[in-house]
Amino acid sequence: MQNLLRGYEKSVRPVYNSSEAVVVALGLTLTQILDLDEKNQVLTTNVWMEVEWYDEKLLWNSSEYEGLASIRIPCNYMWLPDVVLYNSVDDYTSGYMPSLAMVYDNSRVFWGPVVRFRSSCKIDITYFPFDDQVCRLKLGSWAYNGYQVEVVNRSTTMDLTNFVDNGEWELIGVRVTRNVVYYNCCVEPFPDVTFYIQLRRRIKYYFMNIIIPCIILSFLCLAGFLLPPESGEKITLGLSVLLTITVFMLMVADKMPQTSESISVISIYLMVVLSMSCLSVLTSVWILSIHHQRGQPKQVPRWIKMFICSVLAPMLCIKIQKSDSEPSRKRQTNKDRRSMKKSRVAMEEPEIIRLEPMEEVQEISLVEKNGYRESFKERQDAINQLINMLQRKHHEEVKEDEVFREWRDVAFVLDRLLFVVFLLIITVATVCILEMRPGEKGFSRSGG
Numbered sequence: 001m002q003n004l005l006r007g008y009e010k011s012v013r014p015v016y017n018s019s020e021a022v023v024v025a026l027g028l029t030l031t032q033i034l035d036l037d038e039k040n041q042v043l044t045t046n047v048w049m050e051v052e053w054y055d056e057k058l059l060w061n062s063s064e065y066e067g068l069a070s071i072r073i074p075c076n077y078m079w080l081p082d083v084v085l086y087n088s089v090d091d092y093t094s095g096y097m098p099s100l101a102m103v104y105d106n107s108r109v110f111w112g113p114v115v116r117f118r119s120s121c122k123i124d125i126t127y128f129p130f131d132d133q134v135c136r137l138k139l140g141s142w143a144y145n146g147y148q149v150e151v152v153n154r155s156t157t158m159d160l161t162n163f164v165d166n167g168e169w170e171l172i173g174v175r176v177t178r179n180v181v182y183y184n185c186c187v188e189p190f191p192d193v194t195f196y197i198q199l200r201r202r203i204k205y206y207f208m209n210i211i212i213p214c215i216i217l218s219f220l221c222l223a224g225f226l227l228p229p230e231s232g233e234k235i236t237l238g239l240s241v242l243l244t245i246t247v248f249m250l251m252v253a254d255k256m257p258q259t260s261e262s263i264s265v266i267s268i269y270l271m272v273v274l275s276m277s278c279l280s281v282l283t284s285v286w287i288l289s290i291h292h293q294r295g296q297p298k299q300v301p302r303w304i305k306m307f308i309c310s311v312l313a314p315m316l317c318i319k320i321q322k323s324d325s326e327p328s329r330k331r332q333t334n335k336d337r338r339s340m341k342k343s344r345v346a347m348e349e350p351e352i353i354r355l356e357p358m359e360e361v362q363e364i365s366l367v368e369k370n371g372y373r374e375s376f377k378e379r380q381d382a383i384n385q386l387i388n389m390l391q392r393k394h395h396e397e398v399k400e401d402e403v404f405r406e407w408r409d410v411a412f413v414l415d416r417l418l419f420v421v422f423l424l425i426i427t428v429a430t431v432c433i434l435e436m437r438p439g440e441k442g443f444s445r446s447g448g
């Protein structure tokens with residue numbers, strides 16, 4: 001080593017002819033993907049670098065040294081190519097591990113430091129959590145141009161024999177390309193070797209913790225439509241679902257980079273469910289206000305009644321009880337109708353019928369007592385008026401009840417209609433999100 005390094009200057013390129021380039025072959029052994037930070041778009045990997053070149057100044061004849069064909073030299077004693085990770089997000093203070101370099105008697109040098117790279121990686125969250133990500137590691141000489149240090153790839157793939165699988169990301173494929181780039185600074189070319197790592201998110205965790213709860217919640221939001229308005233819990237249920245969905249949205253948003261470039265499918269799904277439950281709260285308010293109408297209710301407009309009774313109700317398989325409405329009466333036989341009418345007359349106006357003969361009898365018996373007669377007649381009139389009033393009132397109440405019942409029917413049918421509509425929307429959205437996958441565009445994982 002002393003003979004080799006005598007007069008060795010480690011800061012100059014190891015070539016005798018300065019017009020010639022040092023060819024540096026780069027390779028990576030990927031040992032572990034430590035983390036992919038979606039929020040900051042940083043990929044942390046553990047790699048073994050493989051750097052290989054010929055150092056013309058480290059040449060010896062093995063026969064002169066008892067057949068010694070290779071030696072290990074501490075790498076800080078010799079020239080090293082200034083290979084850097086172009087897309088690193090670290091501050092370069094750590095540097096490389098000062099490992100030994102293997103030097104062979106034909107002047108070949110192999111240097112393999114272990115490095116932890118923190119590289120920037122553009123994250124596309126469109127298909128989150130069904131997403132694939134492609135990250136790249138761009139390695140090249142920083143200061144030497146392509147005429148001085150020629151960077152080439154050692155192989156077309158990364159070595160994955162020592163790869164330890166990541167729990168969150170599955171390694172789909174790796175690829176290596178060599179590029180030559182001309183920068184603004186200089187006219188010389190700057191070659192680099194770019195390693196592509198394609199990762200696919202393992203879905204189970206997100207499936208169990210986000211997708212399935214979201215689907216369950218979205219169906220829970222439907223339950224609000226089945227809840228009868230009398231229970232008074234319609235809006236409470238809707239609001240609880242709304243709040244829970246908001247929590248899930250926050251959870252998902254927490255994972256995502258704050259970018260407006262693309263919106264993730266799961267966010268859209270959550271947005272659909274959120275707006276559904278918002279709408280369900282709104283429609284609950286509307287239906288409750290229909291159901292609990294105050295004051296003098298207006299008659300249900302005829303066209304609404306027709307539409308709901310003859311179109312919506314049969315469509316939704318709802319039987320509406322129609323006591324006073326025309327269609328039901330048509331169905332009854334004439335005999336039924338007549339008997340019903342009779343009984344109704346008997347029921348509604350018994351007092352008047354009974355009162356009239358009584359009045360005559362009273363009149364006859366009291367005919368002599370003229371003085372009484374006057375006041376009795378007055379009383380009679382007052383009673384009749386009172387009875388008429390009560391009767392009218394009763395009629396009105398019956399009618400009002402009828403109108404209320406009709407409005408409640410309208411509310412019920414609307415509730416059911418909205419249930420079916422929301423069920424359809426949520427089913428379609430759920431099927432869509434489960435079918436959503438990024439297009440297959442990857443490259444194969446070929447280790448070795």
Ligand SMILES: *[C@@H]1O[C@H](CO)[C@@H](O)[C@H](O)[C@H]1NC(C)=O
Binds near residue numbers: 017018019020
């Ligand atoms: C140095 O290398 C260049 C290019 O390979 C060649 O043209 C030139 O003749 C070489 N010079 C010497 C002194 O060998």
